[in-house]
Amino acid sequence: MNILAYIIQKEFIQIIRNKAILPMMTVLPIVQLIVLSNAASNEVKNVNVVVVDMDQSESSRTLNHKIIANDRITLVATSFNTNEAYFYLQENTSDIVIEIPPNFENDYINGKQPKIQLLVNATNGQQAIVGSGYLKAIVASFNAKLIQKVIPDISISKQSNTTISSRYWYNPELKYTHFMAPGILAQLTALLTIILSAMNVVREREVGTIEQINVTPLKKWQFILGKLIPFLCIGLVLFTVGIIASKLIFNIPILGNLLLLFGYTTLNIIAVLGLGLLISNFADTQQQAIFIAFFFIIIFVLMSGLFTPIDSMPKWAQQLTIGNPLAHFISVSRKVLMKGSGFWNIRFEFLYTFILAFIFNGLAVWSYKKQV
């Protein structure tokens, strides 16, 4: 026990003397939180539209006005020529071209169902889908009004009055930062701890100290635990700094039990550290370790549900996320902070993370050989 305490003490001395770690623990997370939470937004706030009105009737102009009146839509140009409108798409100055055919109004009155065409620049899928959604909604409401106007006494208009009113629970104002900050917090903590631990053992190998350590009666578990505990502390400090920063800057909701969240965080950091140590055991140089760690980090982050919902992934990818500690971390962080979930609501995350922690650390202890 005395030996373990001494190793931990030594590790802390080294961490404090490392000039890069302290700013990494404090400044970096805050900067990332601010930048990412504000910038990494999925909301489509501006759609550039070109209108090709070949009808020039009262109805088509009304539709035109309705489109311009929407504050998320910017009218880039109007044109009478479809080819000219294509040019705007090609130049990326426009996201969508809306084409109103000639005889639009006449056809409508004559019951011929005229077709409005949307040409959508789908190179940015998100922008395309959301943008065309906005326009469809505008056209639909225009449609309803047009029916009323043309055939004012028809009963259809009254039947179609079913409206949907949504209330957004857990994030009533749909604040994007409230949704992003808890996720980014989890991602930052996992990311830093995995890198720190992956670099550490391999550093001892690179500098040569491991050769000296190996010819001592020091036990494997003492060595590994001596590495785990200091990094666990760093991870928890980082998480705490992050929560305080998110509360102060974004005023994120903290509805759940913080002790539960920290309990889960501890378990998750242990799992991630185990993976870091495992990487470290298989790498010969810090450079190699960083590359391997990077491979995992990219997959973990992109498949974590931080930016794209896990539910919209293909089935196999959804199942893969069970092995992704970051996905569980982000899920727990959002559930506990935003929904105030209790232990029962996050029991599966606890279970999966526990299994991952067991596997990663077991492999790390097993693969660490006190030999060259």
Place this chain on the structure above:
Amino acid sequence: MDAITVEHITKKYGDVLALNDVSFTVGKGELFGLIGPDGAGKSTLFRILTTLLLADKGKGTVAGHPIVNEYKEIRKKVGYMPGRFSLYQDLSIEENLSFFATIFGTTVEDNYDLIKDIYVQIEPFKKRLAGKLSGGMKQKLALCCALIHKPEVLFLDEPTTGVDAVSRVEFWDMLKKLKTKGIAILVSTPYMDEATLCDRIALIQNGEILKIDSPQQMISNFEKPLFSINSTETYRLLNYLRVQNFTESVLPFGENLHLITNEPYEASQIEYHLKIAGFSDNTAKTIQPTVEDIFLDISQPVN
């Protein structure tokens, strides 16, 4: 009981034979030197004996324990100083020392008498980080750390490589003192001049032991006629001697040439012969061989 026994140890890295059927023993309180050039297999042998590496063939014991089965016991009883400085560069002298004392389950105070002579030399800098020490001080600190748990056997892999001449002399003085405390020391060095400071030496090259004996015995057993020749035209003389019938080998040694002849001659005979051959200004004298002469004589010729 011998401190170290090595029997027929063989180790291959892929196709490269790092150690080939190596056998020797080191007694208690003996200072045993492994003398050989870089790449001879010295570090590999150290790693096998310090239980960091498994041999392909052969057996060995350290402090009475077989190196494979009882490696845990060995790790408690040996001190190891790897060829590369391998203490924590970001810890101070004190911190390194007490760290290694602690992981061996002891304290600096308990074994202070053993390291005292060495430690007092670096104590004024005890707050300095190990990475900021000079080469000689680093080696002294490494030796302290290797000794802090009172090992029975000490393994020093090229402890004086990269250390200045004065520190090297000091270092060997320390080893002599440690020997008197009953610690067996296996030390490797590429410097032939350090060989005479050992009780016994093994000359090693390309993974094979060429000869084992005390350096004094090796020197007195050397029976070939050896001359040191000084000339103003060293290079031309070297080329000339290489092709003579009486030459067994001739090699440059600093300013002089060391010549081994295949039959006994007087130094004056050599001088006279060379004068006639046109080397007007030269002196030759019969000399005692150094370990280097012996090593070069028995080692495989380098093409």
